[in-house]
Amino acid sequence: MTSVRNDRPTWAGRIPRHKIAELYKKDALGICDEELIDEVGIGLLVRIEHIFRAKDANSGIASCPICRSEITHDFDPEFLLRCDSCNWELPWAEYQKSFKGKHLMASGMTAFLKEYVEKYRVARSPQEKMILIDTLIHRYHWELEGGLTGPGARDLIGGKPSEVIDFLNHLSYGTRSNPEILATRQEWLDKVRASRQKAASAVMERERKAEEKRQKAAEKARRNALKKKAREAGTAGQC
Ligand SMILES: [Zn+2]
Secondary structure, X not given: OOOOEOOOOOOXXXXXXXXXXXXXXXXXXXXXXXXXXXXXHHHHHHHHHHHHHHHHHHOOEEEOOOOOOEEEOOOOOOOEEEEOOOOEEEEHHHHXXXXXXXXXXXXXXXXXXXXXXXXXXXXXXXXXXXXXXXXXXXXXXXXXXXXXXXEHHHHOOOOOHHHHHHHHHOOOOOOOOOHHHHHHHHHHHHHHHHHHHXXXXXXXXXXXXXXXXXXXXXXXXXXXXXXXXXXXXXXXXXX
């Protein structure tokens, strides 16, 4: 009998930013580098597949890292995930640890990630693929619901939200860039502006409320002082 395997699942990392930068530099010059487009495009496909795999695991359906068959669990850290056909097993806590901190997040991006996977799989021309990559990395979390909470690319190409925004703002564009890509760029700039305005107005609203609170407290203190004064005057009058 073969010994039990305890392989930890491995997870696809985010796409290196320099690859994306190169992609746009070439596109702006009208150079079609099919190999690079596929490298980035397929890298995104794999990354998305792993995002969904982590999401499923966190909702109770893990998968065997060898044969991918589904294994349900009850979230007990000691629950032993087991695949009989591969003779593999690992406690749920260990499995979960393997994707912790890897930014495998779908929140608010699920529809866009699914759309990308569906369309990329059937896309034929490199131009079509480039547009799909471009559209995906310029999405915002919760964009469909009207909330622009953060750039979706932070889980796809990496970096802090502000770094990701700066990076995307500085991609190369030129007269040879595809019109659709130029249109997405304009939409992106509008989204960045709207999300910054939203953040700024949230700060202003917080400041307004804090000022209101300060004024109320000052008014209360003034009234109390007046009451005290009146009481003192009353007491003095009784003597
Ligand atoms: Zn298996």
